[in-house]
Amino acid sequence: MLNHLVTKPNNKQTINEIIDFIGNSPVLFAALMDHFVYGTSRVSQTTSWALSHIGEQHAELIAPYHTTLLQQLQDKTKIGAVRRNIVRIYQTCPIPQEIEGELYEVCMSYILDPKEAIAIKAFSMTVCERIATKYPDLIPELIEAIQRIMPTTSSGIKNRGMHTLKRLAKKTPH
Numbered sequence: 001m002l003n004h005l006v007t008k009p010n011n012k013q014t015i016n017e018i019i020d021f022i023g024n025s026p027v028l029f030a031a032l033m034d035h036f037v038y039g040t041s042r043v044s045q046t047t048s049w050a051l052s053h054i055g056e057q058h059a060e061l062i063a064p065y066h067t068t069l070l071q072q073l074q075d076k077t078k079i080g081a082v083r084r085n086i087v088r089i090y091q092t093c094p095i096p097q098e099i100e101g102e103l104y105e106v107c108m109s110y111i112l113d114p115k116e117a118i119a120i121k122a123f124s125m126t127v128c129e130r131i132a133t134k135y136p137d138l139i140p141e142l143i144e145a146i147q148r149i150m151p152t153t154s155s156g157i158k159n160r161g162m163h164t165l166k167r168l169a170k171k172t173p174h
Contacts, residue, residue: 010046018050029061048085055089080117087123104131122160
C-alpha cells in the first residue's frame, strides 16, 4: 500500500492518505523513512512532506531518525522541498542534544545564504532560536545574522526576523 501511495501525485490528498496510513506505527514509519532516504527525488519530496506532518503530530516516531534527517538536510543534492520539510520538523519537534550543534550550523548557513528559499530561511530562524534559547551564548550570533540579512530580504523573512529579534532581545544575556 505504501509503495503505491508514495508514487501518487504530490498533493495534499496524497499526503493525508500517507499520514492516515502510517498513523503512529513505528514499523510503517520506518518504511516511510526508507522511501524518503532511498527513493527518487520525487518520492523523497512527497515523503518529506508527509514526514514533516507526522513529525509534528508524533515526535516519538522521529526520535530514532534524527541523525538520518540531519544527513539528508546536509545533502546538497536534495531539492529545496526536502530541506524545507526537514527544517519544518525541528520548529516543533524536540531536538536531541547530540545534533543541536550541527543542526544549528546548518540552519545558520541557510539563514545567511542569499539563494536559499524563503520558507527554509524562516523555519531555520525558528530552529536556531530554539537552540540559542537553550544556549544563550549563541543569541548574539543569531541576532547579528538576522540583522545582517534584514535589509535585503523578503517581507516574509523581515516579518519573521523582527518577531525573532524581539523574542531574542528579551533573552539576551546581560
